[in-house]
Amino acid sequence: MPETLTTIYLTVDTELSSAHFRRHGGAGLQDNFESAILGRTSAGDFGILYQMDRLDAHGLKGVFFVDPLVALVAGSDMVRRIVHPILDAGHDVQLHAHTEWLGMAAHGPTDGRGGQNMADFSTADQVRILDYGMARLVEAGAPAPVAFRAGNYGANDDTLEALGRVGIRYDSSYSPDYEGSVCRISLDRDCALPVQRGRVVEVPVSAIAGPGGGHRHAQLTALSAREMIDALAHAALHRQPCFTIVSHSFELLCRQRRRPNRIVVRRFDRLCGIIAASPRLRAGTYAADPPEPVPQCAAQSAGTGQVGRLPHSLARSLLRVGEQAISNSLYGDQVGPLPAQAAAPAFAVRDRLIAPLQSLTPLQQIALDIMMAV
Numbered sequence: 001m002p003e004t005l006t007t008i009y010l011t012v013d014t015e016l017s018s019a020h021f022r023r024h025g026g027a028g029l030q031d032n033f034e035s036a037i038l039g040r041t042s043a044g045d046f047g048i049l050y051q052m053d054r055l056d057a058h059g060l061k062g063v064f065f066v067d068p069l070v071a072l073v074a075g076s077d078m079v080r081r082i083v084h085p086i087l088d089a090g091h092d093v094q095l096h097a098h099t100e101w102l103g104m105a106a107h108g109p110t111d112g113r114g115g116q117n118m119a120d121f122s123t124a125d126q127v128r129i130l131d132y133g134m135a136r137l138v139e140a141g142a143p144a145p146v147a148f149r150a151g152n153y154g155a156n157d158d159t160l161e162a163l164g165r166v167g168i169r170y171d172s173s174y175s176p177d178y179e180g181s182v183c184r185i186s187l188d189r190d191c192a193l194p195v196q197r198g199r200v201v202e203v204p205v206s207a208i209a210g211p212g213g214g215h216r217h218a219q220l221t222a223l224s225a226r227e228m229i230d231a232l233a234h235a236a237l238h239r240q241p242c243f244t245i246v247s248h249s250f251e252l253l254c255r256q257r258r259r260p261n262r263i264v265v266r267r268f269d270r271l272c273g274i275i276a277a278s279p280r281l282r283a284g285t286y287a288a289d290p291p292e293p294v295p296q297c298a299a300q301s302a303g304t305g306q307v308g309r310l311p312h313s314l315a316r317s318l319l320r321v322g323e324q325a326i327s328n329s330l331y332g333d334q335v336g337p338l339p340a341q342a343a344a345p346a347f348a349v350r351d352r353l354i355a356p357l358q359s360l361t362p363l364q365q366i367a368l369d370i371m372m373a374v
């Protein structure tokens with residue numbers, strides 16, 4: 001009997017910044033494209049071209065959820081500029097939609113009616129938005145999309161109905177306990193695996209268990225490398241059919257988007273390396289390796305409430321807090337680059353405090369958890 005592999009969907013939401021457009025308008029579109037899509041900095045490009053380069057180096061395929069609604073303000077050519085390199089490199093292009101673009105153009109599928117999220121629109125409007133987005137992707141040369149993710153995860157049950165009507169079979173907008181989540185899909189929050197909802201298969205963004213029954217979603221910048229690697233190991237060990245990771249075209253940049261965040265750049269590369277090296281994991285696409293719904297998902301989750309997710313570990317959380325503190329101090333909100341000599345002490349502290357924790361065996365880690373819990 002063939003061994004069950006866990007398919008990793010490495011998803012990259014690929015989008016221009018509507019905030020940048022509000023500030024700089026059409027004159028800033030080229031800058032917007034270079035920053036948000038190419039991830040351009042004075043140290044080089046760290047956007048989708050770089051990310052595809054790293055994926056290719058590890059022999060992996062990524063899923064790029066491209067937002068084509070930007071065509072409303074930037075024209076169809078902008079969508080082509082985004083989509084072509086992805087298609088040329090053989091990665092998956094699927095549909096993403098940030099509905100805030102709709103209110104910025106008088107024409108369009110909703111005749112200028114705006115809304116922050118898909119869930120703000122009627123089912124009929126959502127069908128029009130999806131049709132418009134699909135047409136722009138196909139016009140740009142992409143195959144008809146089979147999967148969708150709402151901008152801000154802002155989908156509701158009507159979105160699933162609308163997806164069914166336009167023939168998109170998979171949705172990956174459900175992200176449990178995302179801080180400030182506007183996701184309105186009524187799904188059991190403990191359901192971590194693909195589940196059939198009407199004509200659509202909902203493929204939740206994966207997560208790990210947090211303290212007190214909460215979750216942290218598997219976004220590149222939300223989990224530490226250790227948490228992500230342990231979550232993948234957990235998924236493989238439990239023979240989960242798939243695991244969905246979220247990232248963005250600009251995710252490897254610091255918050256100001258002026259420099260690469262070297263910690264996240266390393267994390268991305270390490271993640272690719274782990275997936276490529278593991279015989280139990282494979283990176284998949286919706287086009288070639290579509291997820292299968294898991295009928296027993298709801299029944300499984302009824303028992304423990306955490307089936308399908310890596311259990312909470314205080315030691316891992318501490319490692320993340322340490323890693324985030326370093327990352328924020330180096331690549332957070334401060335204006336201008338931090339001089340190298342200023343960064344060095346922070347790295348030294350991290351190495352002294354965190355490195356020993358990272359080399360703990362699983363047994364030692366459990367022991368540390370128990371010690372910290374009592």
Ligand SMILES: [Zn+2]
Pocket residue numbers: 013014015096098150151152
């Ligand atoms: Zn987005």
